[in-house]
Amino acid sequence: MATQEKVDVVIVGAGASGSVYAAVLAKAGKKVVVMDNGPDWQTSDLISSDIWGRRVKPAGAPFILEGKHPVSMGAQGGWGVGGAALHYFANFPRLLPNDFRIKSEHNRAHDWPISYDDVAPFYDKVAQEIGVSGDAGAEELWRPKGQPYPMPPMKTFRNGRVWLKGFEANGIRMVPAAVGMNSIEFKGRAACIYDGWCHVGCPIGALANPLVTFLADARKTGGEVRAWSTVTRVLTDASGNKVTGVEYYDRNHEKQVQPANVVVLAAWAAQNPRLLLNSATDKHDKGLANRNGLVGKYIMTHFASGTNAMFDEDVENHMGTLGAQYMSYERYGKTAHKGAFGSTFIVAGSSIKVSGLGGLANTRLDLFGPELHAFMKRAVKNLSRMNAFGEELPKIENRLELASEKDEFGMPLGRIIHSYDENDAALWNANFEEGLRIAKATNAKDVWQARAVQPTIHLMGGTIMGTGAANSVVNSFGQTHEIANLYCAGPGIFATGGASNPTYTIFALSMRGAEHLAANWSTVAG
Amino acid sequence: MDAMERRVFLKGAGMGMLAFTVGGANVLMTPGQARAQGVPFRLLKAHEAETIEALGETLVPGAQRAGVAHFVDQQVSVPPGEALLEARQLNVRPPFINFYRAAIGAVDKAAEARSGRRFAALSAPEQRDFVDLMRQNKIDGWQGPAGGFVYLILRSDAVDVVYGTMEGYESLGVPYMPHIAPEKRW
Numbered sequence: 001m002a003t004q005e006k007v008d009v010v011i012v013g014a015g016a017s018g019s020v021y022a023a024v025l026a027k028a029g030k031k032v033v034v035m036d037n038g039p040d041w042q043t044s045d046l047i048s049s050d051i052w053g054r055r056v057k058p059a060g061a062p063f064i065l066e067g068k069h070p071v072s073m074g075a076q077g078g079w080g081v082g083g084a085a086l087h088y089f090a091n092f093p094r095l096l097p098n099d100f101r102i103k104s105e106h107n108r109a110h111d112w113p114i115s116y117d118d119v120a121p122f123y124d125k126v127a128q129e130i131g132v133s134g135d136a137g138a139e140e141l142w143r144p145k146g147q148p149y150p151m152p153p154m155k156t157f158r159n160g161r162v163w164l165k166g167f168e169a170n171g172i173r174m175v176p177a178a179v180g181m182n183s184i185e186f187k188g189r190a191a192c193i194y195d196g197w198c199h200v201g202c203p204i205g206a207l208a209n210p211l212v213t214f215l216a217d218a219r220k221t222g223g224e225v226r227a228w229s230t231v232t233r234v235l236t237d238a239s240g241n242k243v244t245g246v247e248y249y250d251r252n253h254e255k256q257v258q259p260a261n262v263v264v265l266a267a268w269a270a271q272n273p274r275l276l277l278n279s280a281t282d283k284h285d286k287g288l289a290n291r292n293g294l295v296g297k298y299i300m301t302h303f304a305s306g307t308n309a310m311f312d313e314d315v316e317n318h319m320g321t322l323g324a325q326y327m328s329y330e331r332y333g334k335t336a337h338k339g340a341f342g343s344t345f346i347v348a349g350s351s352i353k354v355s356g357l358g359g360l361a362n363t364r365l366d367l368f369g370p371e372l373h374a375f376m377k378r379a380v381k382n383l384s385r386m387n388a389f390g391e392e393l394p395k396i397e398n399r400l401e402l403a404s405e406k407d408e409f410g411m412p413l414g415r416i417i418h419s420y421d422e423n424d425a426a427l428w429n430a431n432f433e434e435g436l437r438i439a440k441a442t443n444a445k446d447v448w449q450a451r452a453v454q455p456t457i458h459l460m461g462g463t464i465m466g467t468g469a470a471n472s473v474v475n476s477f478g479q480t481h482e483i484a485n486l487y488c489a490g491p492g493i494f495a496t497g498g499a500s501n502p503t504y505t506i507f508a509l510s511m512r513g514a515e516h517l518a519a520n521w522s523t524v525a526g
Numbered sequence: 527m528d529a530m531e532r533r534v535f536l537k538g539a540g541m542g543m544l545a546f547t548v549g550g551a552n553v554l555m556t557p558g559q560a561r562a563q564g565v566p567f568r569l570l571k572a573h574e575a576e577t578i579e580a581l582g583e584t585l586v587p588g589a590q591r592a593g594v595a596h597f598v599d600q601q602v603s604v605p606p607g608e609a610l611l612e613a614r615q616l617n618v619r620p621p622f623i624n625f626y627r628a629a630i631g632a633v634d635k636a637a638e639a640r641s642g643r644r645f646a647a648l649s650a651p652e653q654r655d656f657v658d659l660m661r662q663n664k665i666d667g668w669q670g671p672a673g674g675f676v677y678l679i680l681r682s683d684a685v686d687v688v689y690g691t692m693e694g695y696e697s698l699g700v701p702y703m704p705h706i707a708p709e710k711r712w
């Protein structure tokens with residue numbers, strides 16, 4: 001075992017949240033090392049192919065997936081530098097004010113320890129930093145005023161426009177989708193060319209993935225990204241009051257120690273609690289930051305209610321982006337649907353490729369043989385779909401715990417247990433019913449939905465934020481209540497999940513946490 | 527990715543081919559070419575490959591000729607991190623050969639129990655009926671991964687080799703429009 005030279009901060013995970021911490025802290029003059037367990041992907045590795053695009057996703061992630069609705073680890077996760085943000089769709093809706101005070105307003109779930117106003121400046125700052133296209137003014141139908149986005153909305157295509165009549169007929173106002181993509185050239189990064197390969201990684205830098213944004217900034221200011229480095233434990237001093245670095249295995253499976261003044265866990269909502277639990281000591285016998293037993297609790301996901309429609313016209317569904325063209329918060333109120341609680345976020349107009357999980361062939365999973373081929377010939381021209389994303393409220397029994405089985409490094413696998421409840425099912429179904437009404441008010445000839453299995457999209461919770469150790473693992477900056485120089489970042493710290501795609505909020509919260517850490521460095525790291 | 531690794535990766539991905547073993551040497555070709563040239567299977571036994579081809583052809587016409595069995599065989603033989611199988615995204619635990627062996631075994635065992643013959647020996651209508659029941663988890667006495675999941679994985683493999691390639695897009699009349707093109711038809 002070798003011990004590396006001490007650094008100011010070691011960040012575990014080179015995805016959305018870790019990249020922000022790396023950029024902010026490196027810029028503040030800190031010596032930064034970012035570790036990631038996979039390859040050091042470059043944009044030139046991002047081949048435009050559903051088949052080749054699977055390489056940036058985990059193969060056999062070290063988790064056992066249980067419950068009635070197991071989380072979708074393989075499809076949602078990332079592997080390697082860039083993390084899941086290397087293949088995300090870059091939809092950039094934000095959480096709204098009502099997300100931060102569900103307990104106060106509805107006596108359900110819990111409040112965040114901060115309000116929308118605390119996060120809003122960082123949404124604006126991230127937009128200016130990495131580029132967001134959209135119409136902020138139009139969004140102010142539903143949210144407080146903020147800064148305009150730095151780029152105009154993206155182009156629209158027929159696969160999005162065909163839905164507008166249906167939304168209007170149902171009283172749902174749609175506005176240009178906010179996306180982390182370039183509608184025009186931005187800071188030397190190319191404008192989008194609407195080829196629809198976002199989900200396998202954008203090699204031209206038009207989509208704001210970490211390689212071309214925060215990680216590039218971090219590297220320019222001296223930050224080191226150390227690929228093929230699998231962190232297995234966070235180390236503490238004899239008192240148990242401070243972390244001292246991390247233990248990890250390098251590419252040759254040699255054990256190493258990286259000492260650091262501050263440790264930021266940014267390894268996603270599943271791996272962060274797994275690391276905390278695996279770092280137990282005599283001073284922290286249940287794992288770090290876990291005296292209250294809340295590490296790993298409140299795992300949350302989103303669920304989509306997708307509506308497919310076949311039109312007579314060629315809707316150009318191969319064109320555009322995997323993100324949305326139009327979005328709406330019209331059903332974002334927690335009680336927007338009678339008999340179901342929670343927010344809904346609506347989108348329409350994404351490109352659809354032929355194969356892959358979200359591809360045309362999977363919109364009719366019941367078809368095979370000649371019937372599938374006939375369907376495909378029609379679908380490549382005429383199919384479009386809309387989606388409504390629903391909010392799952394946090395439940396303490398949806399959790400991550402350590403299993404007895406171990407991985408190749410001797411670290412216990414994580415067991416993630418996740419199930420939806422009746423309310424989640426009710427919201428999912430309410431969104432399906434509304435999707436049908438919308439589709440039937442368009443010119444669609446055939447309309448169908450896949451309702452067999454309630455999907456699990458995105459992953460949040462596990463190290464939630466709150467007002468103190470009685471109700472949470474971290475404070476609003478991601479700093480653990482128990483150990484001042486140990487941070488968690490990413491969707492794991494969300495107190496509740498809202499219904500909006502999480503990455504914009506991940507960026508914003510990470511920037512808020514990183515700036516706070518930089519501003520209070522001597523107190524935290526000293 | 528370091529420089530050496532990237533060269534190896536791009537050699538395959540950039541040219542749009544997979545590395546098949548011919549006469550002890552690695553040769554880059556498409557699975558369809560590997561099948562046409564009779565490239566020996568690395569891990570699959572002959573009867574396993576036969577079952578995959580028959581299943582693939584039932585699921586997506588053209589999958590047999592496109593080399594679905596060679597695709598699966600090559601992919602289960604590489605390290606999991608390099609595998610391009612849809613199984614990777616659907617939480618199948620590596621090594622992936624274990625899943626395919628269990629799936630093929632379940633299919634053939636069920637076919638023999640129902641008809642006295644392995645799946646590949648069934649008539650085309652019998653194969654269709656079998657697959658239709660399998661996808662709905664309606665085959666009595668099924669032993670192995672859930673039939674519906676086997677259907678999903680094998681159907682995805684067949685869709686990949688028939689429709690997911692540049693040739694596949696061309697056959698459907700839809701522009702491929704790559705940012706970074708697979709140089710051949712993959």
